[in-house]
Amino acid sequence: TAQMAGTHLYHTHVNDDFQMDKGLHGVLIIDPAGEAAKPDVDALYEMGSFKIGGSDNENVFTLDGKACPEAPALRVSKGSKILLRLVNASAEESHVMHLHGYTFKIVALDGNPLARPYQANTVNLGPSQTADVEFTADNPGLWMFHCHILDHLINPGPAGDGSDTQIADMGGLMTFVEVVDWKNPKPDYLAAGSVSAESICK
DSSP: OGGGOEEEEEEOOSSHHHHTTTTOEEEEEEOOSSOOOOOSEEEEEEEEEEOOTTOSSOOEEEETTBOTTSSOOEEEETTOEEEEEEEEOOSSOOEEEEETTOOEEEEEETTEEEEEEEEESEEEEOTTOEEEEEEEOOSOEEEEEEESSGGGGOOSOTTTTOOSSSOOOOOSSEEEEEEEOTTSOSOOOOOTTOSSSSOTTO
16 A cells, blocks of 8 residues: 555564564565656665673664674765665664765655655654655765764774773764765865765775
8 A cells, every 4th residue: 555655664572672683673665656756876774773791771783784884885976866764773772863964854754755854964763763864965075974872873892982081982873975076086075074085984
């Protein structure tokens, strides 16, 4: 039926915080019937959360199963119409996903198209929620895409959780969207939020 078209998460409802974290879930994308306009790039990002080291709370975070610096970056051509399908497959944690350099349009929530899409640069996803966001890639650069709950950018590592004198290693829910102007293939920009011309999450 038309009601089923959209981005959906299917998952366990038994002992959720353990079974979800062990992978008992998946994403189901149903395209609407007919000749609806399609984006140039249709990308899925699934946020995952896990408990390690005896933690009572989810303390490891991933995008499409990988944490920064291994999380998949997205390279698109300037002028492309982009659809990001965001899925929170965490059993307990909410995530506030934020894209630098752009204001996007939230066009669907939980698989339901919005009668009145609205503009934002963050979208808050509770456990098991989905959101579809659209933007036109008209601003060349290497733009950070990450969770704005900042401890979701730090996974356990040699530096621990960090302190006032020790910076924790970056990890978790962060990657980049690179918008390339192929007429200028050697850009002079730096990665947003970085001190290097090379993305740390590529």
